Every structure is written in C-alpha cells, then in structure tokens.
Amino acid sequence: MDFQYAVPTRLILGRGRIADLPGTAARLGRNAFVVLDPSIRRHPSVQEALDALALRLADRTEHVKFPGEPEVESVNQAAEAARQGRCDLVISIGGGSAIDLGKAVAGLVTNGGGIQDYLEGVGTGREPDRPALPHIAVPTTAGTGAEVTRNAVIRSASGRFKKSFRSPYLYPTIAILDAELTVSLPPEQTAYSGMDAITQLIEAFISKKANPVTDALALAGLRMALRSIREVYQNGTNLDRREEMLLASTLSGICLANAGLGLAHGFASGLGALYDVPHGKACAILLPHALKFNRGARLDKLAQIGRLLTPETGLSTGEYAELLIQHVIELNRDFGIPPDLKSFLISKEDHPLLVEMSMGNSMAGNPVEVTPVIARTILEALT
Ligand SMILES: [Fe+2]
Numbered sequence: 001m002d003f004q005y006a007v008p009t010r011l012i013l014g015r016g017r018i019a020d021l022p023g024t025a026a027r028l029g030r031n032a033f034v035v036l037d038p039s040i041r042r043h044p045s046v047q048e049a050l051d052a053l054a055l056r057l058a059d060r061t062e063h064v065k066f067p068g069e070p071e072v073e074s075v076n077q078a079a080e081a082a083r084q085g086r087c088d089l090v091i092s093i094g095g096g097s098a099i100d101l102g103k104a105v106a107g108l109v110t111n112g113g114g115i116q117d118y119l120e121g122v123g124t125g126r127e128p129d130r131p132a133l134p135h136i137a138v139p140t141t142a143g144t145g146a147e148v149t150r151n152a153v154i155r156s157a158s159g160r161f162k163k164s165f166r167s168p169y170l171y172p173t174i175a176i177l178d179a180e181l182t183v184s185l186p187p188e189q190t191a192y193s194g195m196d197a198i199t200q201l202i203e204a205f206i207s208k209k210a211n212p213v214t215d216a217l218a219l220a221g222l223r224m225a226l227r228s229i230r231e232v233y234q235n236g237t238n239l240d241r242r243e244e245m246l247l248a249s250t251l252s253g254i255c256l257a258n259a260g261l262g263l264a265h266g267f268a269s270g271l272g273a274l275y276d277v278p279h280g281k282a283c284a285i286l287l288p289h290a291l292k293f294n295r296g297a298r299l300d301k302l303a304q305i306g307r308l309l310t311p312e313t314g315l316s317t318g319e320y321a322e323l324l325i326q327h328v329i330e331l332n333r334d335f336g337i338p339p340d341l342k343s344f345l346i347s348k349e350d351h352p353l354l355v356e357m358s359m360g361n362s363m364a365g366n367p368v369e370v371t372p373v374i375a376r377t378i379l380e381a382l383t
Contacts, residue, residue: 003211005258006168009137009148013177013247015239018045018138021091022052024174028134029089032060033082033109035102037094038067040140043181046093053091061085063101065094069155069162069272070101075115079108082133090135092172093181095193096144096279099137100152103170106132107152115154119163121360122156128167137172140181142232142245143193143280145200145253147175155273160353162273164361171257177250179243187233190245191335192280194229197249198328199283201225202305203262203290204255206298207365214259221251223308226327233335260365263290267379270358275344284337289378290366291325297367341382351379 012020025032032053040046041064053060063078070078082090082105090109092102104115110130111118117126137147151166185193204210205218225248228241236242264286271277295302299321306320309327332339346354355375363370370378 001211003209005211005213007148007254008171010174011148011177011250012174015178015180015243016045017176017178018049018181021049021136021138021176022056024176025053025089025091025136026056028136028173029087030058031085031087032057032089032091033085033087033105034060034062035078035090035092035094035098035105036062036064037098037140038064040094040181043184045180059085061087065098065101069097069153070104071155071157072116073157075101075104075108075154079105079115082109088133090133091138092135093138093140095139095141096146097153099139099144099146099172100154102135102137103132103146103152103172104154104165106135107165107167107170109133115165118165119154120166122161122163128169130169132169135172136174136176138176138178138181139246139249141185141189141193142182142242142249143196145197145249145251145256147172147177148250148253149257160274161357162269175250177246179239179246182242182246183237183239185236187236190236191229191233191337192278192284193249194225194232194245194280195284195287195331195335195337196280197245197252198222198225198229199264199287200252200256200261201248202287203265203365204252204259205305206294206301206367207260207262208367209260209365211259214255217251218255219304219308221248221255222305224248226308229331230334261362262366263293263363263370263378266358266360266363266366266370267375269360269362270354271341271344273357274350274354275346277344281337284332284335285339285341288325288328288332288339289382291328293378294367295321295325344383346383351376351383355379
C-alpha cells in the first residue's frame with residue numbers, strides 16, 4: 001500500500017445547525033464575505049443566521065451568486081469585492097458552485113492575481129503559496145461534496161472550458177451539514193445531485209487510486225445513498241433520508257478528493273464545458289456505461305456494492321455486480337433521466353474537442369485505461 005489521506009475540514013452535522021454559523025464565524029474572523037445561492041437566500045433559518053451574523057461580526061459583504069458554475073470574470077470580481085471589503089473570512093451557503101466560488105475567493109484574496117493564473121491546463125501554472133482565508137461552507141444540495149474538496153470548478157464564458165483551481169489550501173475550514181436546508185430542493189435537482197453523489201462514491205471506490213480508508217467511507221456512503229435516494233425524490237420532507245443523502249454526499253467528496261474519479265466524471269466535465277448539461281444528470285447518464293466498461297476489471301468491487309441492494313446471500317459475484325448495474329439503470333429510468341446523450345444534440349464535429357476536454361484529471365482515475373480512441377468510440381455509441 002502506498003497512499004495519503006487528508007480531510008482537514010471540520011464537519012458539524014445536525015438539524016438546525018445553521019444556527020451555529022454566527023458563533024463559529026465570530027471565532028474565525030471579523031469581516032465576512034458571504035456567498036449566497038439566490039434560491040436559499042430567503043430560507044427562514046438562513047435569514048435568521050445572517051441576521052445574527054450581522055450582530056456578531058464587525059462587517060460583512062453579501063454576494064449573491066449567478067446560477068451555474070462560477071465564470072472567470074465573476075470570480076475575479078467577487079475576489080476584488082472581498083479585498084475591497086477587507087474581508088478576513090469567507091462563508092458560502094448554497095450548492096457546489098456557490099461553495100466553489102467561496103473557495104476561489106478565499107484562495108485569491110490571500111494569494112493575489114486573477115483566477116485565470118491558477119487554472120489547471122489553461123493558466124500560467126501559478127500555484128497558491130499562502131493559506132486561503134478561513135472558509136465556512138454550508139451545502140444546501142446533497143450531491144457534489146464540494147464542502148470537503150480542494151478544487152473549485154471554474155467555467156469560461158468565451159473560451160469554452162471548465163477547469164479547476166486546485167490546491168490543498170482550498171479545503172474549507174468548517175462544513176455545516178444541516179439537512180433542513182436541503183428539504184426545499186425540487187425532485188429533479190434532488191435526483192441529479194443524488195446521482196452525482198452516488199457516481200462519485202462508486203467511481204472513487206473502483207478508482208485506480210482507491211485505498212482502504214476511502215473504500216470504507218465509500219461503502220458507508222453508498223449504503224445510505226442507495227437506500228435513501230428514491231425516498232427523497234418522492235418525499236422531499238423526509239429529514240432522516242435527507243440527512244443520509246447529505247452525509248453520503250459529503251463522504252463522496254472526501255472519497256473523490258483522496259481517491260479520484262473515473263470515466264463518467266471525465267465525460268461529464270467535457271460535456272459540462274461544451275453543452276448546457278447539468279453535471280449530476282450527465283454523471284447519471286454515464287454511470288451505467290462506466291460500470292459496464294469497468295465490469296471486468298472491478299467485478300469484485302461492483303459485487304460488494306451489489307450486496308448492499310439485496311438480502312440474498314447465494315448469488316455469484318457476477319450476479320451481484322449485474323444487480324448494481326441494473327439498479328442504476330432503473331433509478332435513472334424512475335427519475336426520468338435518459339439512457340444516452342442523444343437528447344443533447346451533440347454535433348459530430350464537436351467529438352474531437354469533447355474527447356480532448358474529457359481526458360482530464362477524472363478520466364485518469366478510471367481503472368481501465370481510456371485512450372482518446374476508446375473515448376471517441378464510447379461517445380459515438382451514446383450520441
Ligand atoms: Fe460530480
């Protein structure tokens with residue numbers, strides 16, 4: 001064995017724990033830059049926490065994020081606003097892209113420069129050499145696990161790319177996991193983000209870089225997510241199940257930060273950059289294909305997950321693995337997620353670029369090597 005494992009983010013999990021935000025913030029700073037998803041801004045307990053925050057801190061700057069992944073220009077503007085406001089703490093409340101914006105601002109304020117300098121593959125190769133501002137992340141969707149990862153996904157409006165600002169300094173300091181904040185998430189987003197978490201857990205579990213610590217966490221996360229995802233889709237107010245999905249999502253973030261991902265996320269990042277495809281939906285569509293592609297190389301691990309789905313004890317390894325693949329296909333069907341990418345009308349001319357943009361960090365973790373030629377074949381079969 002040869003691996004490293006890190007989770008520097010302190011987790012605070014519990015219903016109503018958003019109420020801890022003002023006190024926790026006051027211990028970390030005096031002047032907060034608060035990134036808010038517009039959809040969560042009017043949530044009563046978020047409003048209450050922000051009001052209490054105003055009494056505990058000397059000052060704060062509120063920044064309401066645009067929908068979608070943060071773009072280069074908006075990240076630089078947000079970082080400039082945080083510098084101008086002399087903020088010494090970042091708070092992000094929202095989905096993965098709000099938390100990613102928080103991470104990028106926290107890193108840029110202390111390290112200087114623009115976000116374009118730091119982006120993998122397209123930047124100038126600059127790396128942060130100073131710790132980011134303290135950052136409290138409060139996820140309000142259960143999917144990305146961004147509250148415990150060290151990268152921020154940034155999109156360019158003009159250059160058609162989606163790249164990561166990545167550094168060990170970007171892990172949020174504290175994550176507050178309050179399932180009550182996820183209750184109002186509509187069924188469609190609940191399904192997409194839940195399938196993202198499941199894809200992250202499975203891809204990290206079968207990844208080339210998996211280790212016994214991430215394996216244990218991935219199985220714990222999958223046990224919760226696989227038994228809860230249907231219920232939260234049908235009955236969003238079931239708090240026990242919402243809480244399981246939220247924790248499963250956080251565990252998926254811990255797993256991916258330490259063990260990497262695979263084929264489904266490789267293609268999802270290319271698709272997200274070139275087309276308007278929701279990340280979780282792309283992952284969900286690609287997951288069964290990724291499982292079939294990797295079946296031979298990871299039969300035993302897929303069977304371990306399959307065993308979580310049935311009380312039956314006498315099946316063969318192949319049958320348990322197949323059970324998982326069929327289960328994922330059925331989940332997608334029940335959530336109205338298509339079996340392929342045809343509905344996105346991906347033009348054939350875009351295939352070479354799409355393959356190129358899919359061969360990044362995630363694809364490298366796939367247990368079976370995916371060459372550009374293989375990627376192209378998979379893509380042609382799905383579009
Ligand atoms: Fe993901």
